[in-house]
Amino acid sequence: SQQGEEDPQALSIQEGENATMNCSYKTSINNLQWYRQNSGRGLVHLILIRSNEREKHSGRLRVTLDTSKKSSSLLITASRAADTASYFCAQKSAGSNYKLTFGKGTLLTVNP
């Protein structure tokens, strides 16, 4: 399977704390994307990082990419109860124009 893996599978924190989720993948990538899914809903795109980038920020989100280790991390700072959701990484493989390969996701619970 080319599917990546998120770690941890589940994470529970208190409001105001930071949350870090990790993603590992197996093949060379063109870019890596992070998505959020609220329970029973569709996915929402959060951030895209290209293979030649090492770090990217968007509001309270910080994404890093280490292509030598085939891994990425998503940091959410100063978490809020509204951040409770599942978070997925998705890799666009080098040489593929269309296909995203999704991991199984990390379920983040932020307790008020």
Add this chain to the structure above:
Amino acid sequence: DGGITQSPKYLFRKEGQNVTLSCEQNLNHDAMYWYRQDPGQGLRLIYYSQIVNDFQKGDIAEGYSVSREKKESFPLTVTSAQKNPTAFYLCASSILEGGRYNEQFFGPGTRLTVL
């Protein structure tokens, strides 16, 4: 409002029946996708289409069929040949930018249950 709509939100099917899930977008996106999501799992690609009247199989196309007669519409038919169809189905679209498709925009999903 621009976006992707899927209908119905919930769908119940008896064994042996074909059912069609609707997906419409008004984003003027070229590419459209169908994914299946099982509990605790990531998304698996069923079919995708880059232009009208053309589509390709994804990783789990067996038991499914699609059509792309209009740019805005990409319906998915779950046939009786699909042995385990109970799942959450998500439609997505993306726009071609600089020769590549990047972020995907998702609809709200259809939950299909086989009775």
